[in-house]
Amino acid sequence: MKIIRYQTQNEPPHSGWILDDLVGEIDGDLFGEYRRLKAETPFDTVKLFAPVQPTKIICVGRNYAEHAKELGNDVPKVPLIFFKPPSAIINPGDSIVLPPQSQQVEHEAELVVVIGKRGRNITTEQARDYILGYTIGNDVTARDLQKSDGQWTRAKGFDTFCPFGPWIDTDFDVSDALITCRVSGQPRQMASTRDMIFNVGTLVAYISSVMTLEPGDIIFTGTPAGVGALAAGDEVVVEIEGLGRLSNPVRK
Numbered sequence: 001m002k003i004i005r006y007q008t009q010n011e012p013p014h015s016g017w018i019l020d021d022l023v024g025e026i027d028g029d030l031f032g033e034y035r036r037l038k039a040e041t042p043f044d045t046v047k048l049f050a051p052v053q054p055t056k057i058i059c060v061g062r063n064y065a066e067h068a069k070e071l072g073n074d075v076p077k078v079p080l081i082f083f084k085p086p087s088a089i090i091n092p093g094d095s096i097v098l099p100p101q102s103q104q105v106e107h108e109a110e111l112v113v114v115i116g117k118r119g120r121n122i123t124t125e126q127a128r129d130y131i132l133g134y135t136i137g138n139d140v141t142a143r144d145l146q147k148s149d150g151q152w153t154r155a156k157g158f159d160t161f162c163p164f165g166p167w168i169d170t171d172f173d174v175s176d177a178l179i180t181c182r183v184s185g186q187p188r189q190m191a192s193t194r195d196m197i198f199n200v201g202t203l204v205a206y207i208s209s210v211m212t213l214e215p216g217d218i219i220f221t222g223t224p225a226g227v228g229a230l231a232a233g234d235e236v237v238v239e240i241e242g243l244g245r246l247s248n249p250v251r252k
């Protein structure tokens with residue numbers, strides 16, 4: 001099933017599901033009891049929102065060997081995790097805004113895990129039961145500030161630096177999917193999820209050994225090699241084979 005958050009007319013945004021090019025409401029609690037109402041609204045007439053509202057956004061750094069190498073870093077021995085604030089989230093199609101404090105804002109195409117159930121100390125074997133599904137993300141990063149600050153909060157945390165969506169796919173096969181990123185039509189990143197150093201099960205286990213994961217929390221699983229600068233006027237398209245495509249323009 002593909003899950004979105006959307007709005008028609010002036011009602012508040014709510015969850016829905018997609019059948020071909022139609023949208024139906026999800027009535028009830030997406031993370032508990034719900035039923036799917038008939039899909040009858042054309043997909044291209046609804047306004048899309050980021051598909052969940054996480055209490056926290058956990059990201060994994062240097063989870064692809066070639067990307068660690070391109071920035072001159074060693075491959076970590078355990079997952080390297082950091083946060084982005086929920087205030088950085090934008091909706092599919094919304095603009096990434098370049099902040100005046102940075103001269104080098106870069107894209108990072110990533111597979112994103114969406115947590116479906118509260119959990120602590122989840123094992124790698126149990127991880128599947130705690131995952132609602134997968135979506136597409138762009139871990140936008142002010143690379144110059146990441147280097148100069150040491151701590152990554154500022155570099156990763158600007159408003160608009162967390163585009164993700166457009167939907168959650170609950171049936172996606174995560175084992176070997178191609179992640180690509182194109183900027184204004186130019187190919188920048190291309191790698192398989194198979195190339196991750198720590199796989200999704202290991203990441204969920206590791207992170208939940210530190211903090212309780214809540215329904216709707218999201219995990220950015222790291223970016224492959226090929227990160228590069230964004231300029232005002234660019235259009236960034238992150239695509240994951242079999243999952244979909246996330247597109248955002250860039251402006252000053």
Ligand code: ZN
Binds near residue numbers: 061
């Ligand atoms: Zn990243």
